[in-house]
Amino acid sequence: MGYPSLNACIADLEKNGHLVRIKEEVDPYLQMAAIHLRVFEHGGPAILFENIRGSKFPAVSNLFGTLERSKFIFRDTLEQIKTLIDLKNDPVKAIKHPFQYAHVGLTAFSALPKKVGGGAAISYGKAKISDIPQIVNWSRDGGPFVTMPQVYTEDIDKPGIMNANLGMYRIQLGGNEYLQDREIGLHYQLHRGIGIHQTKANAKGQPLKVSIFVGGPPSHPVAAVMPLPEGLSEMTFAGALGKRRFRYFYDDEGFCISADADFVITGTVMPHENKPEGPFGDHLGYYSLKHEFPLMKVHNVYHRKDAVWSFTVVGRPPQEDTSFGALIHEITGAAIENEIPGLKAVNAVDAAGVHPLLFAIGSERYTPYLDNRRPQEILTIANHILGTNQLSLAKYLFIAANGDDPALNVNDIGGFLKHMLQRIDLATDLHFYTNTTIDTLDYSGSGLNSGSKLVVAAAGAIRRELWSEVPAGLSLPRPLDKYKMVMPGILAVEIPKNIKTSDMPVIFEILQEHLGEMELGGLPLIVLCNDAEFTAASLNNFVWVTFTRSNPSHDIYGINSFTENKHWGCNGPLIIDARIKPHHAPVLEKDQAVEKLVDKLGEKGGALYGII
Secondary structure, rough: OOOOOOHHHHHHHHHHOEEEEEOEOOEEEHHHHHHHHHHHHHHOOOOEEOOOOOOOOOOEEOOOHHHHHHHHOOOOOOHHHHHHHHHHHHHHHHHHHHOHHHHHHHHHHHEEEEEOOOHHHHEEEEHHHHOOOOEEEOOOOOEEEEOOEEEEOOOOOOOOOOHHHEEEOOEEOOOOOOOOOOEEEEEOOOOOOHHHHHHHHHOOOOOOOEEEEOOOOHHHHHHHHHHOOOOOHHHHHHOOOOOOOEEEEEEEOOOOOOOOOOOOEEEEEEEEEEEOOEEEEEOEEEOOOOEEEEEEEEEEEEEEEEOOOOOOOOOOOOHHHHHHHHHHHHHHHHHHHHHHOOOOEEEEEEEHHOOEEEEEEEEOOOOOOOOOOOOOOHHHHHHHHHOOOHHHHHHHHEEEOOOOOOOOOOOHHHHHHHHHHHOOOOOOOOOOOEEEEOOOOOOOOOOOEEEEEEEEOOOOOOOOOOOOOOOOOOOOOOOOOEEEEEOOOEEEOOOOOOOOOHHHHHHHHHHHHHOOOOOOOOOEEEEEOOOHHHHOHHHHHHHHHHOOOOOOOOOHEEHHHHHHOEEEEOOOEEEEEOOOOOOOOEEOOOOHHHHHHHHHHHHHOOOOOOOO
């Protein structure tokens, strides 16, 4: 059977060496997050903080810090869940091999939510928002946040758990203009199920009832982040993954309560009532800034008698949510590829913040009778990708043709970029989408949720050999004389701090004048950045800098560029301006005073000695 509670999971992890306890008092302001980040960086265990300043409740983090630990947690059900998803993609298998798949029946039964009697409420006490651990992860955060919530809403036209949505949307517990213990902030982004529910409630002029679950069996937070099709209840997936039916009841005010959650915060969101939410140190490695988001008026805060607060820390990837993504990929396998005809593989590049950069491989079968291969079908596939759920938030999509290199792997950043740069025709293979949506957390665009996209499509034989180093005969004039090769075919050029955005047209004129007459076939990409040494230090640095700090329609230029029949291209290197711009959000930086305190904690010995 699966875990009936978060405490059962904690006990099992500790018994098997996957969890440590911190008994010393810790400060929820920055210190807990700093410890978590240090342990995660070392591939360390889950952490149970037993003594949190200002709160009687303990807290746990890093439960899903490694894929190996996630597999351990779901060791009894993971293969059966993968089989169920496989059968959904190809149901004929069950007909052809009925005995082979007979064992998944109990797992499927566990998917049915179970309404329990009102007596389940006896296990809950009541608290205030301020009683919860007030964890602040980054120094500029607007206040304490819930970072591992399961936010439950129902469809006002089709009430009930089978049409409900469970999503992981951050919650601001205090700070800004929120009335203490009475109001909290509800942040959600584009393409989220809760948005559909709020739209319907607003249209009727009615409040949207919201229940926020924290803790509970580990299958519950995983279900909240699963990219399930619209109309499929996350509660059914939680039950199947946890091998324990999702238990729930309704309180006296009609709010749905998860009977297994450690905490439940209930409240209402009224139509068009917003307050400023944020800033918040987010998973792109920057602060998402203060914006108007829905205001939730708190009704009740329930907690189990043995409640444990569950949290995580997000920041520049990789972080614990990276492991979440790896677990989702492990579970879903080729589900996305099966959904989009012709798509062979896709990878939302975690090191670039997920949504800013996608790598994909697709079939190219439109004109098999012609020897000259060029992007055709993969452009159709690219359009499908950018019209599919959260994939539509992608900003850069690099798509290659299947068969050009049988060994091509979308998870190999360097290998995939090399493949694309060797084959791309910069005059024809760049396809822009302007004035469109991008990730809410991405501040490289022209406004909140607003920006542009670029599809880079390449098919056919190798066009060029990439330079692995700067040729002796090539040099750039001041102030562009600090540059470094990132990898074959990519040059990072440092732009001095005193160069303003208004000065950049002159910089591009200098580049055009200096490089316009040169043969640069082995250098298809130049990236302008704030620090060439940092950008070129690793591929992770390169993709993070380049694709989180640029808006394709505004920040892409080219040597010997042209526009023909509305199509933009260039006959020399592509230039991406990946400097930090004035409108960008600040980069996340650790508090050095807190880092020194964590150093001292590690020096004391105890459970974390040798880890932090």
